[in-house]
Amino acid sequence: DVKVTQSSRYLVKRxxxxxxxxxxxxxxHENMFWYRxxxxxxxxxxxFSYDVKMKEKGDIPEGYSVSREKKERFxxxxxxxxxxxxxxxxxxxxxxxTGGQEAFFGQGTRLTVV
Amino acid sequence: SQQGEEDPQALSIxxxxxxxxxCSYKTSINNLQWxxxxxGRGLVHLILIRSNEREKHSGRLRVTLDTSKKSSSxxxxxxxxxxxxxxxxxxxxxxxNLFFGTGTRLTVIP
Numbered sequence: 001d002v003k004v005t006q007s008s009r010y011l012v013k014r015x016x017x018x019x020x021x022x023x024x025x026x027x028x029h030e031n032m033f034w035y036r037x038x039x040x041x042x043x044x045x046x047x048f049s050y051d052v053k054m055k056e057k058g059d060i061p062e063g064y065s066v067s068r069e070k071k072e073r074f075x076x077x078x079x080x081x082x083x084x085x086x087x088x089x090x091x092x093x094x095x096x097x098t099g100g101q102e103a104f105f106g107q108g109t110r111l112t113v114v
Numbered sequence: 115s116q117q118g119e120e121d122p123q124a125l126s127i128x129x130x131x132x133x134x135x136x137c138s139y140k141t142s143i144n145n146l147q148w149x150x151x152x153x154g155r156g157l158v159h160l161i162l163i164r165s166n167e168r169e170k171h172s173g174r175l176r177v178t179l180d181t182s183k184k185s186s187s188x189x190x191x192x193x194x195x196x197x198x199x200x201x202x203x204x205x206x207x208x209x210x211n212l213f214f215g216t217g218t219r220l221t222v223i224p
Contacts, residue, residue, distance in 0.1 A: 004156070031210050042117075042216035043157075043202065050210060059213070090156055092212070100145060100206035105156030 003027070006091050006106035013113050019078040021109055023091030030096035032074035033103065034058075034066060036087040043090065049074055050096055081113045116141045117213035118186075118203040126221040133190040135218040137203030138183075144206050146179055146186050151200045151217070160188075160201075193222045 007022035023032065031050050035043045035058075045058030047066040055066050063085060067075040074093075078085055088110050094103040118137040127133050137146070145164045149157040163170045163179045163186065170177045176189040186205075190197055200217040 031212075033212060035214070040216065043214040045211070045213055048211050056211065058211075088154075092157070094210065094212070096210055100147075100210050100212065102147060102159035102162055103149075103157075103204075103212055105158070107156050108154065110154075 004091060004093055004104050004106040006089075006109050008109050009107060011109055011111045013078075013081050013111065015082060015113055017078075017081045017113075019081045019111070019113075021076040021078075021089055021091075021111070023074045023076070023093075023106055024072055025074075025093040025104070026072065027093060027095075027104065028071065029093035029104075030071070031094045031103075032068065033092040033094075034064075034074065034076045035090045035092070036060070036085075037090060037108075038087050046076065083113050085111065086113045087111060116143075116205055116207050116211075117215045118146070118205045119215045120201065120203055120218045122218060123216065124219045124221070126223065127193055129193060129195055129222055129224050131193055133193050133197070133220055133222070135188050135201055135220070137186045137188070137205070137215075139186075139203075139205040140184065141205070141207055143181070146177075147204045147206065148175075148177060148186075148188050149202045149204065149214075151202065153199070157202065157214075190220075193220075195222050195224045198222045
């Protein structure tokens with residue numbers, strides 16, 4: 001059974017802290033994604049990675065960075081957490097293919113910044 | 115970005131009725147995908163329709179695609195309470211990037 005695992009289901013951090021959200025997939029997928037989801041705003045893409053060490057900015061990369069040192073792991077980093085980064089964060093992965101393939105999602109991390 | 119826009123934003127129906135939700139997009143696509151999200155969880159892939167297809171079925175799901183109008187629809191027949199969820203479309207261009215809109219919130223009343 002395919003699996004995308006996010007390191008935490010719930011997380012509470014303080015303003016100014018450096019926060020790491022980890023995502024691991026066991027399907028040997030090339031593509032990995034990080035989204036945030038807020039009420040009324042849908043899912044917004046933060047960063048996309050199509051290979052190890054490769055990344056592309058999504059719609060809202062400000063305040064975030066990412067790391068993809070191994071194919072199976074994609075980390076989202078909040079350099080200095082702020083209260084407006086309180087949100088649900090979703091990781092996904094998919095095979096790299098012309099025209100795209102279905103994506104598999106993790107269970108989400110609900111981050112609260114206080 | 116090349117996200118889709120779902121319509122309506124919210125839909126409430128009785129169990130057993132059919133539910134139709136629509137997706138519009140702006141760019142040429144290779145395929146279009148539909149996903150479901152149960153409250154507070156990750157998204158689950160439902161169906162993929164390619165740009166050269168006009169209609170596709172999967173169980174109680176029927177998806178249509180009209181590339182001339184840049185629109186797609188998802189029909190759920192004989193709805194059940196378990197179909198209560200948010201539904202998202204994702205139109206894909208040549209790139210593998212994946213953008214979503216705000217979704218349609220479906221409530222099926224038992």
